[in-house]
Amino acid sequence: MQVDKNKVVSFHYSVGADGEPVDSSRDRGQPLEVLIGHGGIIPGLENALAGRAVGDRFQVSVPPAEAYGERQEGSIQRVPKKYFQNVQQLRPGSVTALGLREGGHRQVTVVKVGTTVIDVDVNHPLAGRTLDFDIEITAIRDATPEEIAHRHVHGPGHAH
Structure with missing residues (x-):
């Protein structure tokens, strides 16, 4: 086969x-x-x-x-913390899964952790x-x- x-x-x-x-x-x-x-x-x-x-x-x-795909410069999004798991462990450079509204997850890289939001690079880490x-x-x-x-x-x- x-x-x-x-x-x-x-x-x-x-x-x-x-x-x-x-x-x-x-x-x-x-x-x-x-x-x-x-x-x-x-x-x-x-x-x-x-x-x-x-x-x-x-x-x-x-x-x-x-x-x-190729990296898309400027692909930073600000996302409320409620869409992440284990928020207290996230630091700049961490790769994590972002829950999507339509279901499923997307791998993103943390750029900055704020009080209520997290800035993430939405390029796949291997883009x-x-x-x-x-x-x-x-x-x-x-x-x-x-x-x-x-x-x-x-x-x-x-x-x-």
């Missing part, structure tokens, strides 16, 4: 940017599982996975345009950086109809 749209792919990865390590699934001991073709991972990585098979191990560099991945595909399976309808992988036993 090969990686294609509507397949669930499990893979281990290590990613770095500008020669410094950023993240690794091996540190958590579990591969990442993604539903291909539904925007769950950056486009450059999804394209690099296409057509691969279980056991394939490869490296790929993903430019900003196929990852988190403007080329990402270097080391990938090992560990499993591929057909997605369930529910996963396709919901546009994401469900948990163990494929429960939502």
